[in-house]
Amino acid sequence: MNTPRTDVRQHILDTAKPIILGKGFSVVGLNEVLKAAAVPKGSFYHYFKSKELFGEALLEDYFAGYLAAVDVVLKNQDIPAAKRLMRYWQGWLPERPGEGVQCQCLAAKLGGEVSDLSEAMRLALQHGTDSIIARLADCMREGIIDGSLPADLDADHCALTLYQMWLxxxxxxxxxxxxxxxxxxxxxxxxMLKL
Incomplete structure (x- = not known):
């Protein structure tokens, strides 16, 4: 039985993510990823023409999943927007006190490392983080409308400032x-949110 192309491609990305979160992009060799994924090198190049294109796909996949999770938190209209925003920021903290502070954010892990090495990866990072900031600003505008945030809040500026601070x-x-x-x-x- 053949595994569909997208399943193998996704399997490689899913396998690589924790390895790269732990070690970084430049340090991790393709052989390490392929061994962990149990995928032959020739098959890897069928899905990704280079390590750089693999890195770009990894970031795009990461942000797609992350943004879907952000939407679940920020777009729940049953909860005031200010409370949704605070749930989002709470998600940046470890779930249990004393838990390790290992970074689970691929943008934070790779931002400084790959931005000078690969324009494609830099653009994937920029697009992903811009999308997060836009969602935060939208939620802040909803908070102004529902009265859970101050009426004079500059949503775009505040979203950008807060995301930069948290990163x-x-x-x-x-x-x-x-x-x-x-x-x-x-x-x-x-x-800043006057909460």
Missing amino acids: GATLLTKMRRDMSALESAMLATRK
């Missing part, structure tokens, strides 16, 4: 190996 806090968390940057980001977020 930076994620990087500081990796460096410090503690939660202080994310905790500060949460306090600043509440203050």
